[in-house]
Amino acid sequence: MTPLMIATDVDGTLLDNDENVTARTRSAVRAAVDAGVRFVLATGRPPRWVGPVVDQLGFAPMAVCANGAVIYDPSTDRIVSARTLSTDVLAMLAEIATRTIPGAGLAVERVGSSAHDAATPQFVSSPGYEHAWLNPDNTEVSIEDLLSAPAVKLLVRKAGARSADMAEVLAQHIGTEGDITYSTNNGLIEIMPLGISKATGIEELARPLGVDAADIVTFGDMPNDVPMLGWAGLGVAMGNAHPDALAAADEVTGTNAEDGVARVLERWWR
Structure with missing residues (x-):
């Protein structure tokens, strides 16, 4: 072709x-x-x-x-x-992630109307979140604030862990709430809206x-x-x-x- x-x-x-x-x-x-x-x-x-x-x-x-x-x-x-995860779904996923992967930090990605929409804090994380990439651009907020608005994905991060192992654990507890994936094996899981x-x-x-x-x-x-x-x-x-x-x-x-x-x-x- x-x-x-x-x-x-x-x-x-x-x-x-x-x-x-x-x-x-x-x-x-x-x-x-x-x-x-x-x-x-x-x-x-x-x-x-x-x-x-x-x-x-x-x-x-x-x-x-x-x-x-x-x-x-x-x-x-x-x-x-x-396409976003609702606040209800985010809260459910956050509870599952922190319960099944002790010590994991959470972050969410949000979007506004443009790539750098100043009206929308785009990458917010829980206190003490350890970024998986160089040059982090996250803003630390409380868990309540983290889960207060819809997000395009939830990130679950545990330094020193393997993403594949984390995905295996989460897959036992997450069904219709979202889809699990990862783009690095450096202890970072990304949970997407179901079917996306x-x-x-x-x-x-x-x-x-x-x-x-x-x-x-x-x-x-x-x-x-x-x-x-x-x-x-x-x-x-x-x-x-x-x-x-x-x-x-x-x-x-x-x-x-x-x-x-x-x-x-x-x-x-x-």
């Missing part, structure tokens, strides 16, 4: 280990876009972390953010849609364009990429991918440090 749409994860996939889009990958992406193919970012990142990727690409594609919960248009800095994934986010963009899943190629490396890898006509796992992503994919390309995305796109566009 010649794809009509490309959807790619960002960290560990489109970006190399220095968080750069290499010249080869940028060239392959631009060749596809110049040929009329739709290009979509599909990431666990919130909208406020999309800007540096757009700057490196040199154009502003639509972005499926927060593992599918948010559709963001960086060309206009507009949140197009957001990168696949549903991409489908939300593809449907109005008349593009079917069979005409889409997706790239990913972690468990939060599994739904889109299995859903697309061609799901491609990176050579550095988690075993769950490898199992879900139709094929495996080079690692993110070896221009794995470009290697596949260059079959059709150079």
